Amino acid sequence: MEFSSKLLESAVNEMAQLPGIGKRTALRLVLHLLKQPESQTELLSESLTAMRSNINFCSNCHNISDTSLCEICSNANRDQSIVCVVEDIRDVMAIENTSSYKGHYHVLGGKISPMDGIGPSELTIPSLVRKVEDGIIDELIFALSSTMEGDTTNFYIFKQIEKFDIKTTTIARGISVGDELEYADEVTLGRSIVNRIPFESSLKN
Amino acid sequence: MEFSSKLLESAVNEMAQLPGIGKRTALRLVLHLLKQPESQTELLSESLTAMRSNINFCSNCHNISDTSLCEICSNANRDQSIVCVVEDIRDVMAIENTSSYKGHYHVLGGKISPMDGIGPSELTIPSLVRKVEDGIIDELIFALSSTMEGDTTNFYIFKQIEKFDIKTTTIARGISVGDELEYADEVTLGRSIVNRIPFESSLKN
Known part of the structure; x- marks a missing residue:
């Protein structure tokens, strides 16, 4: 892909580093930002930078959290x-x-x-x-x-x-609620028979 | 979607403003950035902001360009x-x-x-x-x-x-190179017959 602008090229290249986003999609996203007010790009950039540098993890469970x-x-x-x-x-x-x-x-x-x-x-x-x-x-x-x-x-x-x-x-591994038996894979179906549960306890949820 | 962190939430919300990116995809992208070095997020933010605020358009053809x-x-x-x-x-x-x-x-x-x-x-x-x-x-x-x-x-x-x-x-509108006739839509096929070209000129490309 040859770009007519270095600024555009580097924005597309950085965007295309994200997983599942190729160069074409990156170009589409970047051109979308160009059509929106400048403030939208600023908000996006600022929120990403703020998140990346100030994010905290819970000291007990290691989940993302703003408090310790x-x-x-x-x-x-x-x-x-x-x-x-x-x-x-x-x-x-x-x-x-x-x-x-x-x-x-x-x-x-x-x-x-x-x-x-x-x-x-x-x-x-x-x-x-x-x-x-x-x-x-x-x-x-x-x-x-x-x-x-x-x-x-x-x-x-x-x-x-x-x-x-x-x-x-x-x-528990088993058949998803709403799934048809004939489409379930063998391993799941097999395990769901081996690990069967009392019928009464299935009525609880 | 409830987030355990305001920083994460605002980053996901801003990312989800982009076309074709829903909240789930936005969360996946943001979590990816969290696992990468901080410099990647900075490069992304900077290149987007630089592009949005300094981009130029050619004064003649209005294409994106770094020069006038x-x-x-x-x-x-x-x-x-x-x-x-x-x-x-x-x-x-x-x-x-x-x-x-x-x-x-x-x-x-x-x-x-x-x-x-x-x-x-x-x-x-x-x-x-x-x-x-x-x-x-x-x-x-x-x-x-x-x-x-x-x-x-x-x-x-x-x-x-x-x-x-x-x-x-x-x-020219017509059948794409490599396409099979039977799968072409009626309008395209109809136009490609009405606007047929001399066989010799089809040999040129």
């Missing part, structure tokens, strides 16, 4: 003895949306993925193990994605905390 | 008596990529679209008409999108310059 202890961790009504282990803030938001969980979270910041150079020390696993050692946790719920990396991470953490007397659970 | 006369308009080897009318810089880039055009351009900055509040005065049509009045143009090539708005814009310009003695042409 996030709203969930500082809420006395929530049960700190149950900790749900998730990958990032999006998972916290998704689970909070369901309104069916009243415990704490622990945000790992990713999954163990040797291919991408992410090992246990790049994640917040040591701080999770310390919390378990301190004896405040009764139950650890693994809520990572059901992928190879997610399962590896679950297993790695499980091995680290095996010797402590706490309950470890994982979110 | 763009490279194409200031190139003595290009024929200024032929002017190709296009919508925006992307069309100039696309036609330049073909290397088959050696005339000048005129960038309208959009198409006439009453639904979006874009009339002739929002575009650079007056300056195009002045160029025609000055008598430097021999041929005007309409190269707008083949849509209702594109055709309206073509016709509006045509009516404005009808009284001057210049040739007006439009780029």
